[in-house]
Every structure is written in structure tokens, then in C-alpha cells.
Amino acid sequence: MSSLPLLDVTAKCLEELIAWHQAHHPQLSAQWQSLYELRDRLQQRAWHIVVLGQVSRGKSALLNALYGEAIFPVGAIPGTTQWPRTVRWHCPDQIVDLTDTPGLDEVAGSQREDMAWRVVETADLVLFVTQENLTPVECQARDRLNTLGIPYKLIFTKTDLYPPRAEGIAVSSTTGQGIPELRQLLQQWLQQEAPRARAQRILHQASQVEQSLGAALGTQDTSAWSWLAVQVAGSLLLPGGFFDVGLAMISTLAYIRKACQVYALPFPLPAFASLSQFVLLWYAAIYLSSWQGLTFGSELWGVNTTVFLQGGVIFWGYQQIRRRLHPYLQQGYQWGYCGPQRLLQQLTQTRANVTASG
């Protein structure tokens, strides 16, 4: 997958999801409306770079140094930056929005920090600014970035004051040390990595939207009991291996179809191939369990053990199908050819192949 088709494929994925939910889940629009926002972000021409860090680390000064002009207010007093603010930066061949944010540990309370995180959620790349060893607050923030899957670069500022470090990128906004190198590194990242990073992040978020939608749909009834009852009653009334297997085929397919309808998912499911392996083995077990010679005499203390054995096999099979089907359905509509999970898997696969070969 090369970069630009990757963004096209992601756009197609979002279009497909939106069209599907418009048609099938208009009543749950609150659950999937954020897909529109994701689609808009995907189509934005400008790449979005956001600074993040504790107060007075030199975030605003760093952006000014990168931009080449004193655009953002810089001050020794903590809290100089009160709101996120964005400027457009025309660097060679790329359009970039640079966003400054308030600090992570603002004295004014957590509101400003929340503002910073809301902007970070929409970033293509975060410049994570620090000056010496990472503080506990910074470690937490870094873990959160990792959990959210947001790409970031660790920048050590004020290198004119603090000793240089082995990790991260060292710069000084005051002396300009390391700034041209950082600019070059960012341009390289934008050219080579940004499309993939954006696609991956948006697919990840779309996948989460699908999961919450699937969970909301899952509250509706998809009970297997009625199908199970039909099958057990049919097997008892008309015993015979082939008949039992035929009945199992009809009732399990009807059950899976009903579950798909409840979740408004296409039938047959893309997962059908792996599910059908289990189902075929289960049919074989139903057939074998109807075979009298399998039990130690068909009558034991006056009880027909064949009937009990077969009933048990049928019941167990339904439990297994339910156990495999439901977590799958609750992922929402994301397993189709263009589904976010599938595309994410492909992306991880190509990345692994590239790493292995290079």
C-alpha cells in the first residue's frame, strides 16, 4: 500500500461506514456522527502538528523558532499560553498547521489541560516538549499518547541550559541550536510518514466508533434459546443422524442470520469462513452422537443416553457459536472489504514486511 492510495482507501472506508449507518442506524446517529468529523480531518490538506508539555518548558518559544517569527506569546510566568492557537506554516512542498497549547499542569485547573488534549486528539504529529528527565506528569502524558496511538517526537528544549541527552531531539529556541535539523526532520516525516500515520489514526478512531455502535446494538435480543429449542425438539421427535444434521444446518444458519439482522450486518459475514470450520465439526459431532454404538448401551438405568449425549452436543455447540459470534458482531460494521479493522490489519502487515525486508 503506498501513501496516497492509502488515504483514498481510508476515505472509501469512511464513506462506506457512513452510508451503511445512514441506511440502517439513523436512530443511533449520536453513536456514529463522529465519522463525519473523521472524514473531514482525513480530507484536510494541511498537516496538523501540535506541541504538548508542562508549563514553561518552552513550547511557544519552540514554535516561534520553527516558524521563524515571534507569533506565539512567550513568558517566564507560567500560564502565558491560555488557549490553543494555530498558525499556518508554509514549509517547502507542505502546508502545516502549527498549534500551541497551554501546559499539562496548569495552576488554573484541569480545564486548560483538557483543552490541550482535545487539540492533541486531532493531531497528525505531537511535539512533546521537555527539558530534562521526564517528570511523573510527563511520563503519564507520554503513556497516554502511546495508548491513543498518536505519533510524537520527544524534544528536549533549552539545550543551552541543560546538558545534552542521548535520546530525543535537542534544541535551543534561544540560540537556534538544533532548529534547522528539527525543521528538516519534520519535513522528512511529513513527506514519508504523515499519510500513513493519519490513515492509521483515523482508522483506529473509526474502529472505536464501530465498537461503541456494536455495543449499543448488542443490547437488543439475539437469544439462541428459541433455535436451540426447535432443534432439540426436532431431534427428539424424528431421531436419525442425517435428519439431525440437516435440522442443525437450517437452524444455525437461521440463528446467525437473525443475529446479523439485529446488528444490521451483511450476511454471510466475512467471519463466516472461520466460523464455518467450527460449525462443520459440530455437525459431525451431532451425527456421531446419534450413533447408538457410541454410548455404552443405549439404555442405562432406563435412561436413553444417546438422546442425552446428542442434546448435550447440540447445547454445547450453540454456546460455542454464541461465544464466537457475539464479540465479533459487537465490533460493529468494520469487517467488510473496506472495514477499518481489516485495513488496520493490512497496514500493520505491510509495515511488518517493510521492517523485515529493510
Ligand SMILES: Nc1nc2c(ncn2[C@@H]2O[C@H](COP(=O)(O)OP(=O)(O)O)[C@@H](O)[C@H]2O)c(=O)[nH]1
Ligand atoms: N535559555 C532558554 N530559555 C528558553 C528556551 N525556550 C524557552 N525559554 C524560556 O522559558 C520560558 C518559558 O517559555 P515558553 O515558551 O513561554 O514556555 P511554555 O509555557 O512551554 O510555552 C520563557 O522565559 C522563555 O524565554 C530556550 O531554548 N533556552
Ligand SMILES: [Mg+2]
Ligand atoms: Mg506557551
